[in-house]
Amino acid sequence: MGGGNTAEQAREVLMDAAEHLFVTRGYRASTMEVIAREAGYSRTAIYRQFANRDELVAAMVQRTTQRHMVSILSRIPAGAGPVDLLVESLVIVASELVSDPLLNTIADQTADGTIASLIANDSGLTELVKSTVETVVADGTPFRPGLHPNDLAQFIIATALSFLMKTVPAVTDPAVARSYIETFILPAILQESPEPRRVF
Structure with a gap:
């Protein structure tokens, strides 16, 4: 998952997805798992980039x-x-x-x-x-x-x-x-x- 992006590219894609979700769904509804899925990454992949929300x-x-x-x-x-x-x-x-x-x-x-x-x-x-x-x-x-x-x-x-x-x-x-x-x-x-x- 993530299309072979570098770690920096993965961080940007995940932040883009999180920003979209925070704005459209709100902070509370945007869990790490939901953000990862929105970005096309696994739950494990998001935790490789960010220790927590x-x-x-x-x-x-x-x-x-x-x-x-x-x-x-x-x-x-x-x-x-x-x-x-x-x-x-x-x-x-x-x-x-x-x-x-x-x-x-x-x-x-x-x-x-x-x-x-x-x-x-x-x-x-x-x-x-x-x-x-x-x-x-x-x-x-x-x-x-x-x-x-x-x-x-x-x-x-x-x-x-x-x-x-x-x-x-x-x-x-x-x-x-x-x-x-x-x-x-x-x-x-x-x-x-x-x-x-x-x-x-």
Whole structure:
């Protein structure tokens, strides 16, 4: 089964099948066996690629996040500084990524908590965001001195999750998202932050 694909190709096919099933049938109904069958693989084959469903979800979220990060970075104006990059990235998360079908499944409950909690605790995703943060957080940047890139990555992930879960009122409106970020998020991480303004 699997048509002689390489391990990497098998992972992609299995993640494609899982994404399709999560979106169309829901997280709970999409067991490892159902995902394997949808992808044309055996139950044993899927467990060769992913130890469990949490690991599969983490890989899917990393893949989706990487895809969105590339798209976001390509839309940031040339010469934008790290603060502009952060603000515009979070505005895009709040106003556009909320409609991503896979990321919308984070509101679905799992037996061990929420998918959002799996995402927040995923070391691979943290490493991905951390490596991006490290490229923009260097000496002389406007970020608070002493902020560790790993902590900043976790803060950014938690903020993005709160937007994706729509826990901030009206944040899908880009103007509201930008005001919220500049009034509440930036003061937590910048040496000098913008003046607060009315958000809602």
